[in-house]
Amino acid sequence: MTTGPVIELRAATKRFRGATGGVHTAVRELTLSVQPGEFVAVVGPTGCGKSTTLSLVSGLEPPSSGIALVRGEPVLGIPEGIGYMFQNDAVQPWRSVLDNVAAGPRYRGASKAKAREKARVWVEKVGLAKFAGYYPHQLSGGMRKRVALAATLVNEPSILLMDEPFSALDVQTRALMQDELLRLWSGTNAAVVFVTHDLDEAIALADKVIVMTASPATVKSTFDVHLPRPRLVEEIRMTPEFQSVYREIWESLREEVDKARERSVVAS
Amino acid sequence: MSAVSLPAETEAIPARELTGAARAARNRRLKVWSIRVVLVAVWLGSWELAATYWIDPFFYSKPSEVWAKLVDWFTVGTSQGSIWTNIAATMQEAVIGFLIGALAGIVLGVLLGRSPLLSDICAPFIKALNAVPRIVLAALFVIWFGLGMQSKIATAFILVFFAVFFNAFQGAREVDRNLINNARVLGASRFQVLMTIVLPSATSWILASLHSAFGFALIGAVVGEVVGAETGLGLLISRSQGNFDTPGIYAGMIVITVLALLAEAILTALEKRLLKWRPTAAHEQGAQL
Ligand SMILES: Nc1ncnc2c1ncn2[C@@H]1O[C@H](COP(=O)(O)OP(=O)(O)OP(=O)(O)O)[C@@H](O)[C@H]1O
Numbered sequence: 437m438t439t440g441p442v443i444e445l446r447a448a449t450k451r452f453r454g455a456t457g458g459v460h461t462a463v464r465e466l467t468l469s470v471q472p473g474e475f476v477a478v479v480g481p482t483g484c485g486k487s488t489t490l491s492l493v494s495g496l497e498p499p500s501s502g503i504a505l506v507r508g509e510p511v512l513g514i515p516e517g518i519g520y521m522f523q524n525d526a527v528q529p530w531r532s533v534l535d536n537v538a539a540g541p542r543y544r545g546a547s548k549a550k551a552r553e554k555a556r557v558w559v560e561k562v563g564l565a566k567f568a569g570y571y572p573h574q575l576s577g578g579m580r581k582r583v584a585l586a587a588t589l590v591n592e593p594s595i596l597l598m599d600e601p602f603s604a605l606d607v608q609t610r611a612l613m614q615d616e617l618l619r620l621w622s623g624t625n626a627a628v629v630f631v632t633h634d635l636d637e638a639i640a641l642a643d644k645v646i647v648m649t650a651s652p653a654t655v656k657s658t659f660d661v662h663l664p665r666p667r668l669v670e671e672i673r674m675t676p677e678f679q680s681v682y683r684e685i686w687e688s689l690r691e692e693v694d695k696a697r698e699r700s701v702v703a704s
Numbered sequence: 705m706s707a708v709s710l711p712a713e714t715e716a717i718p719a720r721e722l723t724g725a726a727r728a729a730r731n732r733r734l735k736v737w738s739i740r741v742v743l744v745a746v747w748l749g750s751w752e753l754a755a756t757y758w759i760d761p762f763f764y765s766k767p768s769e770v771w772a773k774l775v776d777w778f779t780v781g782t783s784q785g786s787i788w789t790n791i792a793a794t795m796q797e798a799v800i801g802f803l804i805g806a807l808a809g810i811v812l813g814v815l816l817g818r819s820p821l822l823s824d825i826c827a828p829f830i831k832a833l834n835a836v837p838r839i840v841l842a843a844l845f846v847i848w849f850g851l852g853m854q855s856k857i858a859t860a861f862i863l864v865f866f867a868v869f870f871n872a873f874q875g876a877r878e879v880d881r882n883l884i885n886n887a888r889v890l891g892a893s894r895f896q897v898l899m900t901i902v903l904p905s906a907t908s909w910i911l912a913s914l915h916s917a918f919g920f921a922l923i924g925a926v927v928g929e930v931v932g933a934e935t936g937l938g939l940l941i942s943r944s945q946g947n948f949d950t951p952g953i954y955a956g957m958i959v960i961t962v963l964a965l966l967a968e969a970i971l972t973a974l975e976k977r978l979l980k981w982r983p984t985a986a987h988e989q990g991a992q993l
């Protein structure tokens with residue numbers, strides 16, 4: 437086994453055809469790497485290309501130029517061991533909570549009973565045991581997010597891509613889920629790429645925070661977060677170390693947010 | 705090891721509230737049904753009166769004659785043998801045509817809906833076929849397949865196929881990309897995506913078309929029998945027409961209507977079962993048709 441990065445993007449560029457026929461560059465010359473077991477948070481202004489970056493890593497979209505590597509291999513199709521929590525929750529409305537979570541093992545060839553057994557454990561871990569038989573339309577938005585989380589984690593991914601997974605949750609539930617995520621992740625040595633708008637969340641969770649530029653996205657700067665683990669997000673927020681890292685990253689992020697805002701004002 | 709606690713699942717609802725709601729629902733049902741019965745009584749009564757005093761019952765018949773005809777069919781039998789063998793023949797044709805037509809419509813609709821290349825290739829042919837007047841085809845099928853059951857099944861098939869095909873096609877095209885991507889990342893093969901994502905999300909579209917499709921299957925079978933047959937309700941109707949037996953035509957229509965309503969009830973039950981994951985808003989309460 438080589439011990440290189442699990443995820444690598446080298447000068448990856450992604451262009452889309454725009455609505456009016458022009459070409460829109462969502463991600464430009466993006467280079468980044470993630471080590472095994474590393475928790476990387478990605479922050480950047482809205483619409484800059486964060487979700488697109490994740491789709492390049494997941495293999496759902498091929499880069500227009502440059503290259504995406506997972507475990508040193510170019511990404512063709514969906515790499516083994518990937519878990520991806522989408523920005524819009526993707527629960528299947530015709531399956532109960534339990535069967536939604538069991539979907540992954542089922543797809544991978546487990547028997548129905550085995551898959552459900554596995555799923556039940558994860559439904560419990562995200563606190564939905566009482567709702568195992570419910571259909572998604574009977575759940576709140578936050579509960580659906582937790583279903584999606586359990587459905588992703590039940591496959592025990594070694595690479596976890598998360599696109600603003602907790603943005604729809606209220607503050608208390610979000611803090612609980614963040615702690616829960618750290619707890620679930622701590623034993624696994626999985627690499628996490630966590631996209632968020634919330635700088636607090638990024639710093640509290642991650643080893644490394646990547647700030648993206650306004651559209652088209654590329655890495656503006658990278659900050660290491662040397663806060664001790666295990667962490668409790670509510671407590672760590674109060675520490676002076678946290679505050680100083682926050683100020684440092686916010687300086688960098690604010691410029692990009694302002695740029696993005698100015699541009700959208702000019703455009704409209 | 706649940707880390708996130710949740711509010712209690714349900715709370716007790718006061719019994720008074722429940723019985724109140726049940727009573728309101730019952731009252732509403734009673735009202736709906738009594739108005740329906742009154743409407744039918746007024747309609748039949750005025751028809752009977754009109755046919756007795758003003759219009760010619762030879763052409764227009766009247767409810768009492770139609771009723772007598774029905775009683776005669778079910779107790780004595782029809783000119784074409786027992787009514788039950790005729791019903792069985794028509795139903796058999798309709799059901800077989802419906803099953804094959806629905807299956808072909810679903811399979812082809814979903815396949816073409818998921819494959820832009822296939823649908824581009826096939827589009828002009830399907831549009832051309834769809835433009836052919838189906839009733840004309842019934843005449844052609846009698847020549848191809850003879851007076852037996854096959855020609856009616858073929859007519860029912862063609863009618864059902866197009867009704868189901870277009871809905872399945874549309875349903876398969878409008879599947880949420882997000883759901884497909886999610887399934888693929890979770891490890892689904894192309895076939896698994898088709899079976900667990902595309903089909904279920906097209907189900908509401910498909911089921912909606914199946915309602916009208918069984919009606920079409922019956923029409924196909926009956927029209928096929930009117931064009932040429934040895935047995936069946938369509939034959940009964942065309943014989944009644946040949947003998948200027950107006951009550952016989954009405955009686956045949958009534959039998960067919962009852963069969964269609966029965967099939968509709970079965971399909972509705974099936975739909976409820978298959979779509980139990982959907983919110984109960986539009987299709988269970990309030991404005992239902
Ligand atoms: N499939 C697509 N076709 C065309 N354009 C796209 C597509 N996906 C994304 N884009 C464009 O790429 C840009 C970046 O989109 P992306 O979803 O990556 O942003 P984001 O950083 O995730 O934003 P947010 O923080 O609001 O989620 C946007 O301008 C968007 O319009």
Ligand SMILES: [Mg+2]
Pocket residue numbers: 486487488523599
């Ligand atoms: Mg996004």
